[in-house]
Amino acid sequence: MLNDAFLAFHKSSREALIGKSSIEVHGKVVFESLIKPHLDAVLEGQKRSFEGWVAHAHDAKRYLSIKFSPYRQNLTSSKIDGIIKTTRDMTEEKLLQEENERQEKLLVEQGKLAAMGEMIGAIAHQWRQPLSELSLNIQNLKYFYKDQKIDEAFIAEYIGKNKETINFMSKTIDDFRNFFRIDKTKVSIETTHAIEAVLALLNKQLAYHNIQVNIVGESFTLQGYESEFKQALMNIINNAKDALIADEVDNPCINITLHERSITLQDNAKGIEPKVLSRIFEPYFSTKEEGKGMGMGLYITKMIIENNMHGTITVRSDHQGTSFRLRFA
Numbered sequence: 001m002l003n004d005a006f007l008a009f010h011k012s013s014r015e016a017l018i019g020k021s022s023i024e025v026h027g028k029v030v031f032e033s034l035i036k037p038h039l040d041a042v043l044e045g046q047k048r049s050f051e052g053w054v055a056h057a058h059d060a061k062r063y064l065s066i067k068f069s070p071y072r073q074n075l076t077s078s079k080i081d082g083i084i085k086t087t088r089d090m091t092e093e094k095l096l097q098e099e100n101e102r103q104e105k106l107l108v109e110q111g112k113l114a115a116m117g118e119m120i121g122a123i124a125h126q127w128r129q130p131l132s133e134l135s136l137n138i139q140n141l142k143y144f145y146k147d148q149k150i151d152e153a154f155i156a157e158y159i160g161k162n163k164e165t166i167n168f169m170s171k172t173i174d175d176f177r178n179f180f181r182i183d184k185t186k187v188s189i190e191t192t193h194a195i196e197a198v199l200a201l202l203n204k205q206l207a208y209h210n211i212q213v214n215i216v217g218e219s220f221t222l223q224g225y226e227s228e229f230k231q232a233l234m235n236i237i238n239n240a241k242d243a244l245i246a247d248e249v250d251n252p253c254i255n256i257t258l259h260e261r262s263i264t265l266q267d268n269a270k271g272i273e274p275k276v277l278s279r280i281f282e283p284y285f286s287t288k289e290e291g292k293g294m295g296m297g298l299y300i301t302k303m304i305i306e307n308n309m310h311g312t313i314t315v316r317s318d319h320q321g322t323s324f325r326l327r328f329a
Helices: 004-010 022-026 028-043 091-146 152-179 191-208 226-246 297-308
Strands: 048-054 062-071 082-089 187-190 212-217 221-224 253-258 262-267 312-318 321-327
Touching: 022 028, 028 048, 028 062, 028 082, 062 091, 091 152, 091 297, 187 191, 187 226, 191 212, 191 226, 191 253, 221 226, 226 253, 226 262, 226 297, 226 321, 297 312
Parallel strands: 212 253
Antiparallel strands: 048 062, 062 082, 187 221, 253 262, 262 321, 312 321
16 A cells, blocks of 8 residues: 555655565665565564665655554464555654754854853953962062072072962963863762862952852762863853842852752842843843853753753742752752
8 A cells, every 4th residue: 555645755656656566666775775674574573663864766865764564464363464664754853853953062062162261261360360479579589689688598488489379370270171171971070079169260250359159058979071060050150250240239149058969059149130031041142241141151051950960950030139959860
């Protein structure tokens, strides 16, 4: 039996196909690779199926779902009288899926670029003070020389202090490099340790704006990609920091609470308007001035928490601040 969909797919008429063999209908390549390997099993009463890209006589390639089932005229008999082959053309669905996956990967890459831009700003904050210290030490050297204060002990102390400053700057680079490392395997993540690692990267910025961060509750362990998890945390903390600065809050703070496999990050800024709150997880949506944000941070955060770590992320906001809650199974 040839239905209309089968005829349309092969761009032929019922009269032209009736009486032809599978090789004649499908072509030798398709028959040999997709149909023939299943014939013996189906004739023994088994069902077989296949899904994948197939060369087609009228198109370059089509993505097909093909199912083979044994056919019996007498349902009580074990005799196989023929084979029922069901073909579903899923080309458009597959192309749409692949395009969605491509767009998602593109968004992730753009999000990483945006995060790297923020990281460069964070490095600048981390380095500003030690660079000033090095500059001041070098400038003061001539005055120490003029006052005849330079001796062996002075030189040893001078070198030691400046090496400490340089080592701190070197460690900052290592920390940021590790932050962007692409994890290949899931590891056990100690939540408090991950939070403290993120805060260590942002401490200069937070301190410069007098933002107090409080961590309470008991740490717990997660399975996941550590650098991605840290990126999700950093996106939320950065948003809280920016809101506190923009709203010029007195005594700005971010409270991080760990409780029963959940992490709540809450600021005491002036909150997010309801019409904005409903869109904050959308890609490319940003309330920041042009050039100060791509609107990718919270979108990437949601993907990391929900898709990669099988958790959930929710947000609440009012005039007393905004709270993000991450829950894990």
